[in-house]
Amino acid sequence: MNGALRALACILYYKPYSVKFIRHVEPNDYKNKPLMLVVNHASRFDYAFVQGVMRKRRINFVAAEQEFHRTKFKTVFTLGRLIPKKSFVPDVNAIKGMTRIIRNEKNGCIAIFPCGLSTVSGAQQPSMLGTGKMLKHFGVTVLAVRIHGAYLACPKFDLKERKGHVEVELDELFTPEQLAELDSEEIERKVDEAIFTDDYDWNASRQNAYIRKDGKYAENMEQILYKCPMCGTEMEMRGHDNVIECKHCGNGATLDDRFNLVPIGDSVIPCNPREWYDWERREMRRAVADPDFAMEENVTLGVQPQYGYVKHGLQTYDVGKGKLRVDRSGLKYVGTRDGKDWEVFIPREAIPTTIINMDASFISTFASGEFLMFTPDRYSAIRLNFAIEEIYRINGGKWQNFPWFDYDKRGFEPYKTEK
Numbered sequence: 001m002n003g004a005l006r007a008l009a010c011i012l013y014y015k016p017y018s019v020k021f022i023r024h025v026e027p028n029d030y031k032n033k034p035l036m037l038v039v040n041h042a043s044r045f046d047y048a049f050v051q052g053v054m055r056k057r058r059i060n061f062v063a064a065e066q067e068f069h070r071t072k073f074k075t076v077f078t079l080g081r082l083i084p085k086k087s088f089v090p091d092v093n094a095i096k097g098m099t100r101i102i103r104n105e106k107n108g109c110i111a112i113f114p115c116g117l118s119t120v121s122g123a124q125q126p127s128m129l130g131t132g133k134m135l136k137h138f139g140v141t142v143l144a145v146r147i148h149g150a151y152l153a154c155p156k157f158d159l160k161e162r163k164g165h166v167e168v169e170l171d172e173l174f175t176p177e178q179l180a181e182l183d184s185e186e187i188e189r190k191v192d193e194a195i196f197t198d199d200y201d202w203n204a205s206r207q208n209a210y211i212r213k214d215g216k217y218a219e220n221m222e223q224i225l226y227k228c229p230m231c232g233t234e235m236e237m238r239g240h241d242n243v244i245e246c247k248h249c250g251n252g253a254t255l256d257d258r259f260n261l262v263p264i265g266d267s268v269i270p271c272n273p274r275e276w277y278d279w280e281r282r283e284m285r286r287a288v289a290d291p292d293f294a295m296e297e298n299v300t301l302g303v304q305p306q307y308g309y310v311k312h313g314l315q316t317y318d319v320g321k322g323k324l325r326v327d328r329s330g331l332k333y334v335g336t337r338d339g340k341d342w343e344v345f346i347p348r349e350a351i352p353t354t355i356i357n358m359d360a361s362f363i364s365t366f367a368s369g370e371f372l373m374f375t376p377d378r379y380s381a382i383r384l385n386f387a388i389e390e391i392y393r394i395n396g397g398k399w400q401n402f403p404w405f406d407y408d409k410r411g412f413e414p415y416k417t418e419k
Contacts, residue, residue: 020165023053025171030143031057035109037109038191040113040145041113041116043147044154059109061110062094064084065085066086084097114128114192117356120156120356123198123274128399131188135187141175142172144171147168148166149203152199157219157224162212164209200272204272218243221239223382228249229268229276233248235380242256243255251267269415276412278412284386288391296325297324299375299376301321302317303319304317305317315364322334328395330349330391331346333372353385354388
């Protein structure tokens with residue numbers, strides 16, 4: 001990232017978000033060494049925060065390939081010399097681009113987000129397969145960057161920014177000698193431990209405020225919290241203003257500017273949105289254990305041009321409508337494309353997860369190298385994504401959840417009023 005972009009980041013993000021940089025190591029001590037940075041992905045502003053903590057070090061970020069087709073990012077991506085990478089699938093071209101920088105450029109520095117996408121829940125997901133193998137392959141010093149509070153400033157269910165406080169930590173994770181001694185799985189596990197963050201847990205004691213001017217803190221929250229914790233009904237939750245409630249039974253809570261989730265009356269509510277989200281995942285895990293499990297949604301199909309850009313800030317052009325089915329065999333779309341009948345099937349072993357990279361109203365994936373976006377008629381994208389991930393995992397997929405995630409847990413940690 002060049003000087004002009006650093007100056008722009010300072011104006012747009014550092015001051016408005018009261019960014020505090022906590023450097024456990026000094027970036028200038030590594031100025032004569034090639035570096036890899038591993039970063040938790042908290043928000044769409046993370047590139048600016050990473051650049052800030054690294055001072056004036058020039059950084060090449062690895063970014064989602066589909067974003068390079070959007071006209072709004074053309075200039076920034078060109079100036080920033082970003083490296084495109086197809087999300088959640090092997091991408092030889094991305095590795096070649098990274099190799100050119102690490103091997104051929106003086107003091108090359110590459111930043112990656114091992115989880116592959118900005119967090120949906122406010123806590124990180126596991127690193128994608130191959131992270132450890134890649135770091136071991138390059139064999140250069142690895143620094144870890146942890147970003148706290150950025151999710152709360154830009155939650156996945158809301159495209160409107162909220163002004164608040166962000167902290168960015170920098171530490172050394174691996175020396176080249178340590179990478180040589182560890183195997184790929186050990187490296188991956190240590191990366192997960194080093195950059196795992198949970199913004200709800202981090203802010204529980206700090207109580208930093210994240211201000212949305214209109215006070216609509218729970219708007220669209222049903223994108224990620226779709227199941228009622230009291231009656232169990234799905235797709236009847238509604239987020240509006242500062243309230244999320246079940247239209248079926250009335251169970252609900254308010255959400256304030258500090259992301260405190262407070263039950264209304266005698267409502268039954270998890271202690272925070274991340275706990276609610278994890279409970280939904282465990283519930284889905286039990287559902288997909290049924291060999292006859294199946295889920296269908298009416299969706300709009302979107303695609304990107306093979307070459308060129310998508311205009312008006314969009315990611316794709318709508319080209320058809322149909323049904324998206326997820327069952328124990330995988331994902332299948334049957335419908336239309338460009339006015340003709342069309343279908344595509346992705347087997348479960350080839351789709352560990354889907355891409356959710358703006359808000360949580362749609363899912364995307366690659367099929368035979370082509371980027372496909374599926375936008376359901378209702379806010380069921382997270383429900384679909386949970387099903388895809390847990391079907392993959394229970395059938396022996398290599399990309400598993402964190403070892404400490406408890407699938408056997410029943411219920412959730414409830415909100416408790418202070419005595």
